[in-house]
Amino acid sequence: MLGKRQHRGEWGVVPDGAKRNYGSRRFEPLPTPHAFWYLALCALVVTGCSSDGRTPLVIYSPHGRDLLTLLERRFEQLHPGVDVRWLDMGSQEVYDRVRSERANPQADVWFGGPATIFARAAADSLLEPYRPSWAGAIDPHGRGRGDLYFAAYETPVAIVYAERALKPQDAPQDWDDLLDPRWRGRVLIRDPLASGTMRAVWGMVIERGLKATGDTAAGFQWLRRLDAQTKEYVLNGPLLDQKIARQEGLVTMWDLPDILLNRRDGLPLGYVFPASGTPVIEDAVAVVRGARHRDAARAFVEYVGSVEAQLLATREAYRLPARLDLPADSLPAWARDVRRSMKVADVDWDLLAERGAEWMRYWDEHVRGKGR
CATH class of the missing domain: 3.40.190.10 (Periplasmic binding protein-like II)
Incomplete structure (x- = not known):
């Protein structure tokens, strides 16, 4: 029997014999073919x-x-x-x-x-x-x-930081703070192609630029600058949380429920709601x-x-x-x-539903790994 995974995750198939002793099965993901x-x-x-x-x-x-x-x-x-x-x-x-x-x-x-x-x-x-x-x-x-x-x-998205390395006031307080040179090589990002959470954030950034300039170029340029800051696009959410806790990177962005569950379980993760507003999925x-x-x-x-x-x-x-x-x-x-404390970003979710897949294809082909 395959081994049972011990953390929350987003991949593969595992029968979990621990659930009951009379044959019921649960499936969980592992990175298998x-x-x-x-x-x-x-x-x-x-x-x-x-x-x-x-x-x-x-x-x-x-x-x-x-x-x-x-x-x-x-x-x-x-x-x-x-x-x-x-x-x-x-x-x-x-x-x-x-x-x-x-x-x-x-x-x-x-x-x-x-x-x-x-x-x-x-x-x-x-x-x-x-x-x-x-x-x-x-x-x-x-x-x-x-x-x-x-x-x-x-489901809100928050900026997340390694709590043992940074004080709350020293962590990024808004999206643009992630582009500060001090975070170069210290940003970890959940791979956006497989993650609805990250697709929502990327869509918010692109749509924000579209509103301001009438073109998507501004949003993609922002993502290109973030790409230059990014040390790694991480395979899944649990691995992302663990890497931040181990200080392999110092800052990221991720969904609030997962961060609160990890904090409850003892991972040293802090979070900040971006001052300009965060997407609430x-x-x-x-x-x-x-x-x-x-x-x-x-x-x-x-x-x-x-x-x-x-x-x-x-x-x-x-x-x-x-x-x-x-x-x-x-x-x-x-x-x-x-x-009370969270400012909700104004996001055109209908536009994201219509154009999000197209935007993600462009990001993957023309932005990922190109900002360095």
Whole structure:
């Protein structure tokens, strides 16, 4: 049996025998060849049901072990006939995999990632309409056209620094501070091509330049200057966190829930909300078109946005709920503090959904590694 990974992550396939001793499986990513994980997944899903007779519910998600395990256990308590199985990977990787499997869908639910990527999936006919009962409790912009996806959480991005090396006042306080010569060779970046979080930040930068100058050149020039500062584009989020904690780099940018979970677990990471504003990602959920277990998939989407699940994720996994009808005093102190202190950037998410893939291709071909 393959070894179990010990950190939150965004790659490969691992059956986790530690979950139960009667045959239920969970999948997690490791950096294995695509053919290996695809064949392993197919072999497990094709069985059609758990060894104990329950209905398997396959979820693709970037949300990591903490949140996925939390919701898995509670959902299975509420639905004892369902065996939740999840694959943890970057949200762009989820999109790529769902698209490649469209003729023979393996996933039932896509749980997590920017609504901009879900909008692309909707345009590609990869999602199935389903309107949960809580749809009216979220912002209208968080409701995908045709009821194809809905925002479940709001995910802010923060500037992150090595807490043992830098005092809070010495860390970058805004996006442009990352271009200061003092940070040259000390910036680490999660590889943007596989990460919906980083695609959202890159899109914000390019769109900001477009608003100011009428052209995307200003944004790409900013990213070229950041490229000159960057020591490494890191394979996944957990590795990024570890490298900053070990001071292999001193500063980065990453999503707030992951940083708060790592701080809870003892990693010396500090964070700053950029003074000019930070993108707050509409983190969505959807039923995959052609899902083999449609009823279970719809029940999971219904559960994710329920008051119980929203508060559970907020209190235990540092997720800001997308629901607008939760009383402020029901939220933990950290969530109230974030909403008070964070300035939300004005981002044209519809434009990012329309042009983001094109911008990322240009960045990869003409900016990555060219700033030095």
